[in-house]
Amino acid sequence: MIIVLKPETAAAMQAKLVAQFGSKTELFTHHNRIAIQGIQPADLPADVVAAADDLITDVPAAVQSSRLLHPENTVIKTPHSVIGGDQFVMMAGPCSVESADHVMAMAKVAKQRGATVVRGGAFKPRTSPYSFQGLGEAGLQALRAAADANDLDMITEVMDDEHVPMVAKYTDIFQIGARNMQNFSLLKAVGRTQIPVALKRGMSATIDDVLNAAEYIAAGGNHQIMLLERGIRTFDHKYTRNTFDLGAVPVLQKLTHYPVIVDPSHAVGEWDLVTPMAMAGVASGASGMIVEIHDRPTEALSDGPQALKPKTYLKMAQQAFQLHDLMTSWN
Amino acid sequence: MIIVLKPETAAAMQAKLVAQFGSKTELFTHHNRIAIQGIQPADLPADVVAAADDLITDVPAAVQSSRLLHPENTVIKTPHSVIGGDQFVMMAGPCSVESADHVMAMAKVAKQRGATVVRGGAFKPRTSPYSFQGLGEAGLQALRAAADANDLDMITEVMDDEHVPMVAKYTDIFQIGARNMQNFSLLKAVGRTQIPVALKRGMSATIDDVLNAAEYIAAGGNHQIMLLERGIRTFDHKYTRNTFDLGAVPVLQKLTHYPVIVDPSHAVGEWDLVTPMAMAGVASGASGMIVEIHDRPTEALSDGPQALKPKTYLKMAQQAFQLHDLMTSWN
Amino acid sequence: MIIVLKPETAAAMQAKLVAQFGSKTELFTHHNRIAIQGIQPADLPADVVAAADDLITDVPAAVQSSRLLHPENTVIKTPHSVIGGDQFVMMAGPCSVESADHVMAMAKVAKQRGATVVRGGAFKPRTSPYSFQGLGEAGLQALRAAADANDLDMITEVMDDEHVPMVAKYTDIFQIGARNMQNFSLLKAVGRTQIPVALKRGMSATIDDVLNAAEYIAAGGNHQIMLLERGIRTFDHKYTRNTFDLGAVPVLQKLTHYPVIVDPSHAVGEWDLVTPMAMAGVASGASGMIVEIHDRPTEALSDGPQALKPKTYLKMAQQAFQLHDLMTSWN
Amino acid sequence: MIIVLKPETAAAMQAKLVAQFGSKTELFTHHNRIAIQGIQPADLPADVVAAADDLITDVPAAVQSSRLLHPENTVIKTPHSVIGGDQFVMMAGPCSVESADHVMAMAKVAKQRGATVVRGGAFKPRTSPYSFQGLGEAGLQALRAAADANDLDMITEVMDDEHVPMVAKYTDIFQIGARNMQNFSLLKAVGRTQIPVALKRGMSATIDDVLNAAEYIAAGGNHQIMLLERGIRTFDHKYTRNTFDLGAVPVLQKLTHYPVIVDPSHAVGEWDLVTPMAMAGVASGASGMIVEIHDRPTEALSDGPQALKPKTYLKMAQQAFQLHDLMTSWN
Incomplete structure (x- = not known):
């Protein structure tokens, strides 16, 4: 899934998620977004959910290539x-x-x-x-x-x-x-x-x-x-x-x-x-x-x-x- | 095959070919060109060959649709x-x-x-x-x-x-x-x-x-x-x-x-x-x-x-x- | 959807469904089964639901051709x-x-x-x-x-x-x-x-x-x-x-x-x-x-x-x- | 092309062809056959032509894999x-x-x-x-x-x-x-x-x-x-x-x-x-x-x-x- 975090607390929440899930699965961050493989919304800590603007669960396998994680063009x-x-x-x-x-x-x-x-x-x-x-x-x-x-x-x-x-x-x-x-x-x-x-x-x-x-x-x-x-x-x-x-x-x-x-x-x-x-x-x-x-x-x-x-x-x-x-x- | 006839004698030669082959095979004329299905150059009368600018033998089945018979655009x-x-x-x-x-x-x-x-x-x-x-x-x-x-x-x-x-x-x-x-x-x-x-x-x-x-x-x-x-x-x-x-x-x-x-x-x-x-x-x-x-x-x-x-x-x-x-x- | 009816009351329930929906949509019956186009389980009368062994909602458009409606081979x-x-x-x-x-x-x-x-x-x-x-x-x-x-x-x-x-x-x-x-x-x-x-x-x-x-x-x-x-x-x-x-x-x-x-x-x-x-x-x-x-x-x-x-x-x-x-x- | 040589002189003719063409192109021999890339029948010495049972000119690029060069099954x-x-x-x-x-x-x-x-x-x-x-x-x-x-x-x-x-x-x-x-x-x-x-x-x-x-x-x-x-x-x-x-x-x-x-x-x-x-x-x-x-x-x-x-x-x-x-x- 991809979590779109509120910008002001994005860095802290990303760090928290990396600490919690980083040894078990792949995580990718981009600006205020973070993708976590194999995790469902129910697995997330409550404060992460509270700090999220959006939880995107329909995410392709090629997550780093997706606009869902990286909305702006690569130049x-x-x-x-x-x-x-x-x-x-x-x-x-x-x-x-x-x-x-x-x-x-x-x-x-x-x-x-x-x-x-x-x-x-x-x-x-x-x-x-x-x-x-x-x-x-x-x-x-x-x-x-x-x-x-x-x-x-x-x-x-x-x-x-x-x-x-x-x-x-x-x-x-x-x-x-x-x-x-x-x-x-x-x-x-x-x-x-x-x-x-x-x-x-x-x-x-x-x-x-x-x-x-x-x-x-x-x-x-x-x-x-x-x-x-x-x-x-x-x-x-x-x-x-x-x-x-x-x-x-x-x-x-x-x-x-x-x-x-x-x-x-x-x-x-x-x-x-x-x-x-x-x-x-x-x-x-x-x-x-x-x-x-x-x-x-x-x-x-x-x-x-x-x-x-x-x-x-x-x-x-x-x-x-x-x-x-x-x-x-x-x- | 398609015969590209010299313009001055095209009509006469086309008429001759239609008379000779028309009951046996399909013929299609367009301006100074004529297409005959199933005929080889050797089958043509000598005066037709003499009156031809070109003999095209590699002709598609869809001959009336081809630019070989009809070079200019259909409008x-x-x-x-x-x-x-x-x-x-x-x-x-x-x-x-x-x-x-x-x-x-x-x-x-x-x-x-x-x-x-x-x-x-x-x-x-x-x-x-x-x-x-x-x-x-x-x-x-x-x-x-x-x-x-x-x-x-x-x-x-x-x-x-x-x-x-x-x-x-x-x-x-x-x-x-x-x-x-x-x-x-x-x-x-x-x-x-x-x-x-x-x-x-x-x-x-x-x-x-x-x-x-x-x-x-x-x-x-x-x-x-x-x-x-x-x-x-x-x-x-x-x-x-x-x-x-x-x-x-x-x-x-x-x-x-x-x-x-x-x-x-x-x-x-x-x-x-x-x-x-x-x-x-x-x-x-x-x-x-x-x-x-x-x-x-x-x-x-x-x-x-x-x-x-x-x-x-x-x-x-x-x-x-x-x-x-x-x-x-x-x- | 397709309703698989208990055999003993199948005919009666099919008749009831035809009476209720027959003027509005396509219905197809086969033995104790009935297919109704564009109808959801919630649209069904309670006694039909009670008389059903199975309600199949994932039904192809070609319903009469499907084994879901007609399980046995056509000979x-x-x-x-x-x-x-x-x-x-x-x-x-x-x-x-x-x-x-x-x-x-x-x-x-x-x-x-x-x-x-x-x-x-x-x-x-x-x-x-x-x-x-x-x-x-x-x-x-x-x-x-x-x-x-x-x-x-x-x-x-x-x-x-x-x-x-x-x-x-x-x-x-x-x-x-x-x-x-x-x-x-x-x-x-x-x-x-x-x-x-x-x-x-x-x-x-x-x-x-x-x-x-x-x-x-x-x-x-x-x-x-x-x-x-x-x-x-x-x-x-x-x-x-x-x-x-x-x-x-x-x-x-x-x-x-x-x-x-x-x-x-x-x-x-x-x-x-x-x-x-x-x-x-x-x-x-x-x-x-x-x-x-x-x-x-x-x-x-x-x-x-x-x-x-x-x-x-x-x-x-x-x-x-x-x-x-x-x-x-x-x- | 592939040359199918008469068995009795095949080895000699293959050796001759390798000597003549081997530095210029690819040659592959198999029993009494030899394939030469980029060579036409007219390029062959007269005694090779005389010693051939067949000259095969329509040869695929994948010549070693072809039955034309290697007729019997690979086991x-x-x-x-x-x-x-x-x-x-x-x-x-x-x-x-x-x-x-x-x-x-x-x-x-x-x-x-x-x-x-x-x-x-x-x-x-x-x-x-x-x-x-x-x-x-x-x-x-x-x-x-x-x-x-x-x-x-x-x-x-x-x-x-x-x-x-x-x-x-x-x-x-x-x-x-x-x-x-x-x-x-x-x-x-x-x-x-x-x-x-x-x-x-x-x-x-x-x-x-x-x-x-x-x-x-x-x-x-x-x-x-x-x-x-x-x-x-x-x-x-x-x-x-x-x-x-x-x-x-x-x-x-x-x-x-x-x-x-x-x-x-x-x-x-x-x-x-x-x-x-x-x-x-x-x-x-x-x-x-x-x-x-x-x-x-x-x-x-x-x-x-x-x-x-x-x-x-x-x-x-x-x-x-x-x-x-x-x-x-x-x-």
């Missing part, structure tokens, strides 16, 4: 970005880091129209073991250099818990891939760092699954979490790679305080569908977008068909910011 | 609306026609912010036989009166082929419901009329299923077809009634010439998610929207939870048109 | 079959009635290994309007003749409410196709007859959807209903046409009293997978099977790839009955 | 079991190892009716971080002791690559859980061992995804792989936890040489549905079954609702072997 600050605030954050770059020169060129394109984060994979979770698996640490170094040269933040995927320390040396934001969304060892490992984590929704992850996966990160003490909607697997994948579930954006915003980012590239998998879906993603109210770009998509080492060429990207990004400006005018 | 003109042109068409009204007075009041609200079509169900396809089944012909009359009093077009669902003549007496646009998308007898029946048809995508209909269903209507001679994306059934329906598949909008626009309309109300099923999804629908490039409104949603005879109250609708509609204006400026 | 008797009893019922035949001779030959094959029902479509719900649509009434006549010549029952699909009287002249069992599972006009039309109905589960119909669709038939007064599991639409259909949901067999048997029949042919869509799935269907506890056979599958007018050749069918059917015999020995 | 031998041969293998035990005594008692039950493998989780992938996470190494020790005392093999889940060496000290078979099916780091780690691996199908994994995941293990040199069908995620999960996709059994058997095992417990998630689905699994042709048992399901630390009580398990297992015996008589 994540990286060197060049504010994620979850009033600004719309653009993240762009190639699917894979293919070479130092290439990612440097793509970062420059990304930067041109307002991106503040450059993306690129150095460790690639490929369906087949015989596909390109990424440049590894050399890829991390190249992406870091490209980010620094263009005053951008860097986001890159970490694929297993053993790699967390190495990736942490370079990146501003960890990305957890869709296939690893319930790799709990990995979630715990990034949860022990203080580096922001972008958690991608799994192909068939329910909203509750996403929130519980985020909770694994939060349970380790890392609350710098953003959620990425990248399309789900449904019965029809003939014309799009996945089904972009934009309804998840306002649903997640209602349930959780973490920023929600959309990934139209993976959602549709075809470059000529990316711009309309990017616009739809902005219009749905997302806090940002991550998009794949490539100057020669047919030669890309991975996911070429969904990459935007620079010219298309630049037009799309301009429209995205115009659309976000219009939406800001509505508030 | 549907009803008394008060142009659907599929440059304008964004707003269709709004209650889920069910509940009474003459109520639907009159709702039509007035719809009209206030630019709707040109009023919606309302007189025959309701309800999951349970014991739920409200609609007012029947009295509902049609009330909706017609509400449309006329407000200079609006009327759209309403027809549930079976026997009812087509009766509904045709009143409506400007037939709606085929999601559960009837593959009720082929009904599709054939509306295909024999010349009244525009709004075909809702079935809950688990693939893009190809939608196009084949539209083809049943076209095969009867009625080409006034629009397609409604209203959400599909996926693994997660805890927080939304369906999954709004906005990727279907640009996919359908690429494949077919029929206008695509979005239905955010049924897609999400919760009123507080309708506005962001309505905005996403506009941004995806749809030609219009159909949305449910009700002044007292908790008392609605059907689908109350997804109805927008008038005030929310009016704000949403204003934003939708602003967003569409911005998008128009990009072209 | 359907046709001239040559008992469906839902201890016997396993085999229904076999071609997908479409292609000619009088062909269906006669196939009926003879079906009969050889224990089938008591011959199937065949005279009205075919085809995805494309340009595919073979069936022989119509001539097909019905041919199938009737094939059934009669082999002492078999006949099952055939009825596609719309207008055809119900014509099909009723010939068939022993109506089949409602998957695409029409929620064609409520059709369900009501067969519900007004007393001919047994085999209701196919829709491609994305939930268990509750199936039961509510059955309830439309029951609400009309026809309780001779059997349910057909024929595979559902999921994310993977590369190697099978649908996903055979055999879990639905025991689930439906727990919830409803109607017999459950499996259709392995449509479930997998590939003939070489039909035998293992047919065996799995028997082992799941189904009351019967409907399977497609054809002597020259590559020339079949519909669904050839999933048809068993006679030799394969005969072996499969033999095994099915052996397996059912083994299962009978376990009870 | 895995563990101390007490032969998996993939003529016998049906029963694996049973509690979901989690809860205590040394408890797992010892459950192993004894499992053994009573023919199980040769005891299951139990020491590291548990739980949706919520606050749920029981398993006993860790102490659990492995307890399960090992229970297996040894009852002359059983042991199967247990390994959740991340760091734990592979520790789990390897105890187990006869690694289990890879559904949520980790595409944890490629983990797949590579178990691929470097020679311990048999039971790979569970992911919740939304296609058949091709399963085969590619298996290929990651094989690519490391470990070919002792079995595949577990445990239900997939679909639109309906009200009455069953997942949808048991038994069609996957014969599909996988057609495509791959690895044994296929069914897991009815996770597939349905409700104990009273486990027996019919277990029977269906045997009838589908699976090589074995893994099933959860518990003497006090309501007190189980995980997945209690799906556990069979000993008495139910014993009856189910007896029926399963009788059914398998009947099926053996058909061959």
Whole structure:
């Protein structure tokens, strides 16, 4: 349950509850609220009940991720970005880091129209073991250099818990891939760092699954979490790679305080569908977008068909910011 | 296959092909194009081949619905609306026609912010036989009166082929419901009329299923077809009634010439998610929207939870048109 | 709610409840039980409460289909079959009635290994309007003749409410196709007859959807209903046409009293997978099977790839009955 | 492509191809067959073409897992079991190892009716971080002791690559859980061992995804792989936890040489549905079954609702072997 305490005595009551229940169950405090797992109102001391404005008993398992415990938005600050605030954050770059020169060129394109984060994979979770698996640490170094040269933040995927320390040396934001969304060892490992984590929704992850996966990160003490909607697997994948579930954006915003980012590239998998879906993603109210770009998509080492060429990207990004400006005018 | 004929001799060649193959297979002509089912290039007379600019052999079953035969957009003109042109068409009204007075009041609200079509169900396809089944012909009359009093077009669902003549007496646009998308007898029946048809995508209909269903209507001679994306059934329906598949909008626009309309109300099923999804629908490039409104949603005879109250609708509609204006400026 | 009345006073109490509530709501009686829609225990007269063994308030919308009202199995008797009893019922035949001779030959094959029902479509719900649509009434006549010549029952699909009287002249069992599972006009039309109905589960119909669709038939007064599991639409259909949901067999048997029949042919869509799935269907506890056979599958007018050749069918059917015999020995 | 070489010169030709292409691409040999990635028939030396019985160019990415390269069944031998041969293998035990005594008692039950493998989780992938996470190494020790005392093999889940060496000290078979099916780091780690691996199908994994995941293990040199069908995620999960996709059994058997095992417990998630689905699994042709048992399901630390009580398990297992015996008589 969650107890909403009167502000003036909240600290004292929280201390009392921690003293009484802390050795038996999980407790989480946030401002004047406190969540206690497995406790009913009848178990509470009378003075706590008297000091409470509200007792919320219908509480999800992912309690730290819930707005019931943490009503205000989480805003994540990286060197060049504010994620979850009033600004719309653009993240762009190639699917894979293919070479130092290439990612440097793509970062420059990304930067041109307002991106503040450059993306690129150095460790690639490929369906087949015989596909390109990424440049590894050399890829991390190249992406870091490209980010620094263009005053951008860097986001890159970490694929297993053993790699967390190495990736942490370079990146501003960890990305957890869709296939690893319930790799709990990995979630715990990034949860022990203080580096922001972008958690991608799994192909068939329910909203509750996403929130519980985020909770694994939060349970380790890392609350710098953003959620990425990248399309789900449904019965029809003939014309799009996945089904972009934009309804998840306002649903997640209602349930959780973490920023929600959309990934139209993976959602549709075809470059000529990316711009309309990017616009739809902005219009749905997302806090940002991550998009794949490539100057020669047919030669890309991975996911070429969904990459935007620079010219298309630049037009799309301009429209995205115009659309976000219009939406800001509505508030 | 589809033969793209040189314009100057197109008519003559089409006549020749109809004479040669017309008794054996289906032929469809559109401007300088002709589609012939079950025929290979080697079957064609030499002069037809010589008169062709292109021979397209990879042709979908739903050939009349395909842009390969009909490259330009279908634009549907009803008394008060142009659907599929440059304008964004707003269709709004209650889920069910509940009474003459109520639907009159709702039509007035719809009209206030630019709707040109009023919606309302007189025959309701309800999951349970014991739920409200609609007012029947009295509902049609009330909706017609509400449309006329407000200079609006009327759209309403027809549930079976026997009812087509009766509904045709009143409506400007037939709606085929999601559960009837593959009720082929009904599709054939509306295909024999010349009244525009709004075909809702079935809950688990693939893009190809939608196009084949539209083809049943076209095969009867009625080409006034629009397609409604209203959400599909996926693994997660805890927080939304369906999954709004906005990727279907640009996919359908690429494949077919029929206008695509979005239905955010049924897609999400919760009123507080309708506005962001309505905005996403506009941004995806749809030609219009159909949305449910009700002044007292908790008392609605059907689908109350997804109805927008008038005030929310009016704000949403204003934003939708602003967003569409911005998008128009990009072209 | 459902009231389980003490047997000795059940009739009197039911009469009393019908008198009191019959004009306001739906009531359904079955032996010593009575279901009343929209009524709470507090609304009941005291003597009814006193005469009740149980008051069940958590009742599904599809109340007549529920075991809560009708605990014992429904057993359907046709001239040559008992469906839902201890016997396993085999229904076999071609997908479409292609000619009088062909269906006669196939009926003879079906009969050889224990089938008591011959199937065949005279009205075919085809995805494309340009595919073979069936022989119509001539097909019905041919199938009737094939059934009669082999002492078999006949099952055939009825596609719309207008055809119900014509099909009723010939068939022993109506089949409602998957695409029409929620064609409520059709369900009501067969519900007004007393001919047994085999209701196919829709491609994305939930268990509750199936039961509510059955309830439309029951609400009309026809309780001779059997349910057909024929595979559902999921994310993977590369190697099978649908996903055979055999879990639905025991689930439906727990919830409803109607017999459950499996259709392995449509479930997998590939003939070489039909035998293992047919065996799995028997082992799941189904009351019967409907399977497609054809002597020259590559020339079949519909669904050839999933048809068993006679030799394969005969072996499969033999095994099915052996397996059912083994299962009978376990009870 | 795959080259099927005439047996007499196969070894020489394989050596020649390895010498020519081995530094540029992946080659895999199996008896008289050789697979070469990215090579076309035109690239082959003339004497290789002359020495070939067949050139197969339509080859899946997961080539080592394919019957095209490896036509005969893989049979895995563990101390007490032969998996993939003529016998049906029963694996049973509690979901989690809860205590040394408890797992010892459950192993004894499992053994009573023919199980040769005891299951139990020491590291548990739980949706919520606050749920029981398993006993860790102490659990492995307890399960090992229970297996040894009852002359059983042991199967247990390994959740991340760091734990592979520790789990390897105890187990006869690694289990890879559904949520980790595409944890490629983990797949590579178990691929470097020679311990048999039971790979569970992911919740939304296609058949091709399963085969590619298996290929990651094989690519490391470990070919002792079995595949577990445990239900997939679909639109309906009200009455069953997942949808048991038994069609996957014969599909996988057609495509791959690895044994296929069914897991009815996770597939349905409700104990009273486990027996019919277990029977269906045997009838589908699976090589074995893994099933959860518990003497006090309501007190189980995980997945209690799906556990069979000993008495139910014993009856189910007896029926399963009788059914398998009947099926053996058909061959």
